[in-house]
Each structure stands twice: as structure tokens, then as C-alpha cells.
Amino acid sequence: MxxxxxxxxxxxxxxxxxxxxxxxxxxxxxxxxxxxxxxxxxxxxxxxxxxxxxxxxxxxxxxxxxxxxxxxxxxxxxxxxxxxxxxxxxxxxxxxxxxxxxxxxxxxxxxxxxxxxxxxxxxxxxxxxxxxxxxxxxxxxxxxxxxxxxMRKSPAEIQALRVAGAAIDRVHERMGQWLRAGRTEREVAAEIAEAIRAEGHATVDFVIVGSGPNGASPHHEVADRVIEPGDPVVVDIGGTTRAGYCSDSTRMYAVGDPPADFLAHYDVLQRAQAAAVGHVRPGVTCASVDAAARQVIADAGHGDRFLHRTGHGIGLETHEDPYIVAGNDLELMPGMAFSVEPGIYLPGRHGARIEDIVVCTSDGVEPLNRTTHDLVVLPA
The missing domain is CATH 3.40.350.10 (Creatinase/prolidase N-terminal domain)
Structure with missing residues (x-):
């Protein structure tokens, strides 16, 4: 297809x-x-x-x-x-x-x-x-x-997922309006939720804002922690459009200059996510996509800090088949849509995750999220 x-x-x-x-x-x-x-x-x-x-x-x-x-x-x-x-x-x-x-x-x-x-x-x-x-x-x-x-989306379904991906990208592009030192995660998340609806979603499915040490919990969501200068911040957001198809994208931000060790971890993560996306094509297994990301992180000495599978299918549900995880020998086929989202999590310090929704095409891969994978450094 x-x-x-x-x-x-x-x-x-x-x-x-x-x-x-x-x-x-x-x-x-x-x-x-x-x-x-x-x-x-x-x-x-x-x-x-x-x-x-x-x-x-x-x-x-x-x-x-x-x-x-x-x-x-x-x-x-x-x-x-x-x-x-x-x-x-x-x-x-x-x-x-x-x-x-x-x-x-x-x-x-x-x-x-x-x-x-x-x-x-x-x-x-x-x-x-x-x-x-x-x-x-x-x-x-x-x-x-x-x-x-x-699992195999029709061209019309993929178009609906493109629309969802573009809508959540527009929210990430506005993050500088809300994310800054002195505000709580909960305050930032509330404004993000409003933007998710404003940018074309019928419902807000989740808003994760994990600042500083809270970013080390992959499903942290939000708390009353006040964001501090130098904090790395994980922002993982998604919703469901009026057409019924879901978005899900994670990007990394820093409020002011982040710690040097975080920048080193983030470089590893960028390479791991790029390796996994680049591996996607018809005929490769879900497990091998997971391995492509995991190997980069393991080679850098952080294998035990990548706590979850590399991805999940997406469509009418945020999480559906296929699952990009070790042991899943299902071969990718054109039309399969799923996330690629490796992470590195250091308890008590910080965490990082980069997530795109991608579609396996007849000859490779189409990412549906287009915002930068670079760390976005915002004014403190």
C-alpha cells in the first residue's frame, strides 16, 4: 500500500x-x-x-x-x-x-x-x-x-492520523508561552490542555509535565512542584480528534541551561530514537525496532535506565497493536502506525524521552510528528 x-x-x-x-x-x-x-x-x-x-x-x-x-x-x-x-x-x-x-x-x-x-x-x-x-x-x-x-490503517485513516499529529505539533510549538520557572507543573498542564482542544482535538487524553526529578517517572503526569531554573522538562501530550483518531508526542524542554550530564544523556537519546525510526520498513520485526533503540542506549551504559517498550500502535486508541517491544516477532507491514519513544530515566535527577508517531510505508517510514528533536531551551 x-x-x-x-x-x-x-x-x-x-x-x-x-x-x-x-x-x-x-x-x-x-x-x-x-x-x-x-x-x-x-x-x-x-x-x-x-x-x-x-x-x-x-x-x-x-x-x-x-x-x-x-x-x-x-x-x-x-x-x-x-x-x-x-x-x-x-x-x-x-x-x-x-x-x-x-x-x-x-x-x-x-x-x-x-x-x-x-x-x-x-x-x-x-x-x-x-x-x-x-x-x-x-x-x-x-x-x-x-x-x-x-493494525493496518487505510489511506484515509493515515490521513486522519496526520491531521492529529499536526495538531499536537502545533501545541508543542507554543510551549514557550506556558513553560517557565516559577510556575507549577499543574499550572502549565492546564494551559496545555486548553491548547490541545484549541488546536483541533475533541478531547484531551493526557498531559504529562515532568520537571527536574519528576521527569524520571515515565507516567508522572503533573504535580504541584514549582519548575526551577535549569530543569529539564518532559512534555508528553495527546488527544483524540473529532474524527476519532489519536495524537501522542513527547518533546524535551529545558528552562534555562540544563545540567551538563543531562545534555550527554540527551545526545544518546536522540541517536537511539533516530536509529529506531530509521530501522522501520516492511518486513522488519517489532522486536528489532525496539532493539535498534535499546542497543544505542545500552552501548552508552544506560540500558537499565530505559524502563519501557519502545512503542505502541495508535489509531482509534492511543495504545493498540502493534507493540514495539522485545519478543514481538510480528513483521511490520505498510499501513501500521505506532510510536517510537525511547527514554532514559535517572531517579532523583531527571528523565528524557523523545516520541514520534510513525507509519510504515511501502518502502520505509513516514514520521507524523515534525517538530524538532533538539532540546528546546526556553528562557528561565
Missing amino acids: TIDPTVTSDPWEPAALRARLDEAGQRAGDAGLDALLVTPGPDLRYLCGYDALPLERLTCLVVRVPGDPALVVPRLEAPAAAASPAGVTGLDVVTWDETTDPYALVASLLTDARRVAVDNHMWAEKVLRLRAAMPGVEQRLAGDVLHQQR
Whole structure:
């Protein structure tokens, strides 16, 4: 698949959704399944465009193999389903009333089923009630089917991720407006969150501002610590756009001149992140991308200070397959989108991380974040 920067099509077009449903059914059949059962969450939105509320009432997409898919919804939620992209896909919408048993209704659509798969995000209550409604039917996880499908983004999805990446880049470009000595991490984070929305996101998913020693905790987020002159600051931010696709980017800042030892660590980190991004191409494994970053850091004597995997897939979720980690021998294919984010963390002193979202293309890699990887030194 060639990644075309001019693509502007909508990932929620009816034709795209029908193709996703058809592919999901084909994959389910190849896996020996008679149906996929998908409740509110990212898998449901991916397959039919319905971003349904996760309620105690059952909403369930039934992808039958063979057969046409059906969307089972409470009658009071039918207008919301019809107003979503699912409403123009030609899906058979089956409604149920307050006195109806919706689990028996799902079972009635699958009278010949012997093996079904439930989505990985399904509430345990719903899993067990579906099992009770279909006692002779084997249940598996649908992620074994759907995550393989969702890993390879379409050109329209990649375009949506480009838009998300550009939006979060614009926030990083404004960091000098907020980040300075004498302010708390929490104060800075609040203004960053406002900017994430202003620059094109529907929601703020996370804001990590780790100053000085707090930067040594990879998921520190924010505290009331006052930023001091000379502090290195980790800023890791992301959100979800109105199209439903996520951003995630980490850049490093210093408020005034940072310590000399930090600059040495940062040089190592830049080389490690560049090595991992440069390694991305079709056919290499997720583990080998992780190793490309890890080797540079280990050679510099900091291997035990790189605490986490090198990356995670991204799309409708900030964290999804594929995971860029040792032991994952999955080969990269064009259309896979994921983060490359090595880090070096020294407890009690400082930490550093550089993160880009990248896409594996037909002949290499396309980074979706374009702001500088250099340490940005801001006035104290």
C-alpha cells in the first residue's frame, strides 16, 4: 500500500465501513468462527462508525459468518445509532424494549452458531450473560481477528492520523508561552490542555509535565512542584480528534541551561530514537525496532535506565497493536502506525524521552510528528 499525502477521504464513509465489516466477516470465517459479537468501544466504532455509550443496556454488533451483520440496540438508543455513520451503511438494526431479554435476542440471531468471539473490551457482565444465553457455544476473544485488521490503517485513516499529529505539533510549538520557572507543573498542564482542544482535538487524553526529578517517572503526569531554573522538562501530550483518531508526542524542554550530564544523556537519546525510526520498513520485526533503540542506549551504559517498550500502535486508541517491544516477532507491514519513544530515566535527577508517531510505508517510514528533536531551551 502506497501512502499518498494527498488523500482526503473520510474514514467513516459508508463504503469504507462496509469494506471493514466484510473483511471482519472474512477474517472471522478464516479463524473458524461463526460470529463476532462487538459491544461499545473502539472495535464497534471501527467496524460500523457508531461511537455508542457503554451502558448497562446491551448494544451489540453481530457479525454473522455467513450472513449479513446486525446491530442490536435498545429502542431508546436507535435514533443515536441512526444518526451515526452506522445509519447509512445499510446495517440491519434490531431494536429491543425494556422488557425484552436482549441476550436471548442475540442468541436468536445465531441459532446455528458453535463458536463466537467477543470483543476484548466487553464488560464481564455481558460476556457471562451471552454465555448463559448460548450455553453450547464456545466463546473466544475477537481481538485475535480484529486487531490484525485494525493494525493496518487505510489511506484515509493515515490521513486522519496526520491531521492529529499536526495538531499536537502545533501545541508543542507554543510551549514557550506556558513553560517557565516559577510556575507549577499543574499550572502549565492546564494551559496545555486548553491548547490541545484549541488546536483541533475533541478531547484531551493526557498531559504529562515532568520537571527536574519528576521527569524520571515515565507516567508522572503533573504535580504541584514549582519548575526551577535549569530543569529539564518532559512534555508528553495527546488527544483524540473529532474524527476519532489519536495524537501522542513527547518533546524535551529545558528552562534555562540544563545540567551538563543531562545534555550527554540527551545526545544518546536522540541517536537511539533516530536509529529506531530509521530501522522501520516492511518486513522488519517489532522486536528489532525496539532493539535498534535499546542497543544505542545500552552501548552508552544506560540500558537499565530505559524502563519501557519502545512503542505502541495508535489509531482509534492511543495504545493498540502493534507493540514495539522485545519478543514481538510480528513483521511490520505498510499501513501500521505506532510510536517510537525511547527514554532514559535517572531517579532523583531527571528523565528524557523523545516520541514520534510513525507509519510504515511501502518502502520505509513516514514520521507524523515534525517538530524538532533538539532540546528546546526556553528562557528561565
